[in-house]
Amino acid sequence: HTRxxxxxxxxxxxxxxxxxxxxxxxxxxxxxxxxxxxxxxESRRGKVIEPAQVGDIEPGLVFIPFHYGYWDHPDRPRxxxxxxxxxWDPISKQPHFKYAAVRIRKVEV
Numbered sequence: 001h002t003r004x005x006x007x008x009x010x011x012x013x014x015x016x017x018x019x020x021x022x023x024x025x026x027x028x029x030x031x032x033x034x035x036x037x038x039x040x041x042e043s044r045r046g047k048v049i050e051p052a053q054v055g056d057i058e059p060g061l062v063f064i065p066f067h068y069g070y071w072d073h074p075d076r077p078r079x080x081x082x083x084x085x086x087x088w089d090p091i092s093k094q095p096h097f098k099y100a101a102v103r104i105r106k107v108e109v
Contacts, residue, residue, distance in 0.1 A: 019080075020053040021104070022063040028054040033106060040107045043100045046082035049107060062104060066097070 021039045028034065037052045041062065050064060057063055064080040083100040 016065065019048075019050045019065065021050040022053045022055050022057050023104070024057045024059040024061070025054055026059040027062075028052065031104070031106070038107050038109045039104050041083060041102050041104050043083040043085075043102045045085055045100070048079065048082050049109060062102060 021041055023033060023039075033039065033052050033054065035052060035054050038049055039052050040047055040049050041064065048064065064083070066080045081097055083102055084095070084097045085100065086095075088095050
Protein backbone atom coordinates (compact mmCIF):
# COMPACT_ATOMS: atom_id res chain seq x y z
CA HIS A 1 0.00 0.00 0.00
CA THR A 2 1.60 3.25 -1.07
CA ARG A 3 -1.06 5.66 0.23
CA UNK A 4 -1.03 7.46 -3.13
CA UNK A 5 -4.58 8.66 -2.47
CA UNK A 6 -5.22 8.25 1.26
CA UNK A 7 -1.79 9.60 2.23
CA UNK A 8 -2.71 12.95 0.71
CA UNK A 9 -5.81 13.39 2.85
CA UNK A 10 -5.11 15.83 5.66
CA UNK A 11 -8.21 14.64 7.51
CA UNK A 12 -7.14 10.98 7.47
CA UNK A 13 -3.59 11.84 8.48
CA UNK A 14 -4.84 13.99 11.36
CA UNK A 15 -7.25 11.27 12.52
CA UNK A 16 -4.64 8.48 12.46
CA UNK A 17 -1.10 9.70 11.72
CA UNK A 18 0.48 6.28 12.28
CA UNK A 19 -0.44 2.62 12.18
CA UNK A 20 -1.64 1.00 15.40
CA UNK A 21 -2.87 -2.26 16.91
CA UNK A 22 -6.26 -1.97 18.54
CA UNK A 23 -6.68 -4.37 21.45
CA UNK A 24 -9.58 -4.84 23.87
CA UNK A 25 -9.60 -3.39 27.36
CA UNK A 26 -9.85 -6.93 28.75
CA UNK A 27 -6.89 -8.28 26.77
CA UNK A 28 -4.81 -5.19 27.53
CA UNK A 29 -5.38 -5.73 31.26
CA UNK A 30 -4.64 -9.45 30.94
CA UNK A 31 -1.29 -8.81 29.21
CA UNK A 32 -0.40 -5.58 31.06
CA UNK A 33 -0.59 -3.44 27.89
CA UNK A 34 -1.36 0.28 27.89
CA UNK A 35 -1.89 2.79 25.08
CA UNK A 36 1.35 3.43 23.25
CA UNK A 37 3.15 0.21 24.23
CA UNK A 38 4.89 -1.18 21.17
CA UNK A 39 3.51 -4.56 20.17
CA UNK A 40 4.99 -7.14 17.87
CA UNK A 41 2.13 -8.84 16.06
CA GLU A 42 3.25 -12.08 14.42
CA SER A 43 1.53 -14.61 12.18
CA ARG A 44 2.89 -17.63 10.35
CA ARG A 45 3.58 -15.35 7.38
CA GLY A 46 5.26 -12.34 8.98
CA LYS A 47 5.22 -9.70 11.69
CA VAL A 48 4.66 -6.00 12.25
CA ILE A 49 5.51 -3.66 15.10
CA GLU A 50 2.88 -1.07 16.02
CA PRO A 51 1.84 1.00 19.05
CA ALA A 52 -1.09 -0.36 21.07
CA GLN A 53 -4.42 1.40 21.08
CA VAL A 54 -6.66 0.04 23.84
CA GLY A 55 -10.29 0.33 22.89
CA ASP A 56 -13.69 -1.01 22.01
CA ILE A 57 -12.98 -4.33 20.28
CA GLU A 58 -13.96 -7.89 21.11
CA PRO A 59 -11.60 -9.72 23.48
CA GLY A 60 -9.39 -12.19 21.65
CA LEU A 61 -9.21 -10.02 18.52
CA VAL A 62 -6.85 -7.29 17.36
CA PHE A 63 -7.33 -4.79 14.54
CA ILE A 64 -4.66 -3.19 12.36
CA PRO A 65 -5.77 -0.72 9.68
CA PHE A 66 -4.75 -1.42 6.08
CA HIS A 67 -4.04 2.25 5.39
CA TYR A 68 -0.29 2.08 6.06
CA GLY A 69 2.53 0.70 3.95
CA TYR A 70 6.30 0.66 3.66
CA TRP A 71 7.59 3.68 1.84
CA ASP A 72 7.17 6.23 4.63
CA HIS A 73 8.70 4.04 7.39
CA PRO A 74 11.15 1.59 5.79
CA ASP A 75 12.78 0.92 9.18
CA ARG A 76 9.62 -0.59 10.73
CA PRO A 77 7.42 -3.30 9.21
CA ARG A 78 3.86 -2.03 9.58
CA UNK A 79 1.79 -3.17 6.60
CA UNK A 80 -1.15 -5.27 7.80
CA UNK A 81 -0.78 -7.59 4.82
CA UNK A 82 2.52 -8.83 6.25
CA UNK A 83 0.30 -10.96 8.50
CA UNK A 84 -2.24 -12.34 6.04
CA UNK A 85 -1.88 -15.62 4.21
CA UNK A 86 -0.95 -15.85 0.56
CA UNK A 87 -4.12 -17.66 -0.59
CA TRP A 88 -7.20 -16.80 -2.61
CA ASP A 89 -10.84 -17.78 -2.38
CA PRO A 90 -11.32 -20.60 -4.91
CA ILE A 91 -14.55 -19.13 -6.30
CA SER A 92 -14.12 -15.34 -6.19
CA LYS A 93 -10.31 -15.37 -6.51
CA GLN A 94 -10.19 -12.64 -3.85
CA PRO A 95 -7.11 -12.71 -1.59
CA HIS A 96 -7.55 -13.40 2.12
CA PHE A 97 -6.35 -9.96 3.20
CA LYS A 98 -8.87 -9.31 5.99
CA TYR A 99 -7.88 -11.75 8.73
CA ALA A 100 -5.02 -13.78 10.19
CA ALA A 101 -4.27 -15.78 13.32
CA VAL A 102 -1.67 -13.81 15.27
CA ARG A 103 0.36 -13.74 18.46
CA ILE A 104 1.16 -10.46 20.23
CA ARG A 105 3.90 -9.44 22.63
CA LYS A 106 5.28 -6.18 24.00
CA VAL A 107 8.65 -5.11 22.61
CA GLU A 108 11.12 -2.33 23.26
CA VAL A 109 12.09 -0.26 20.22
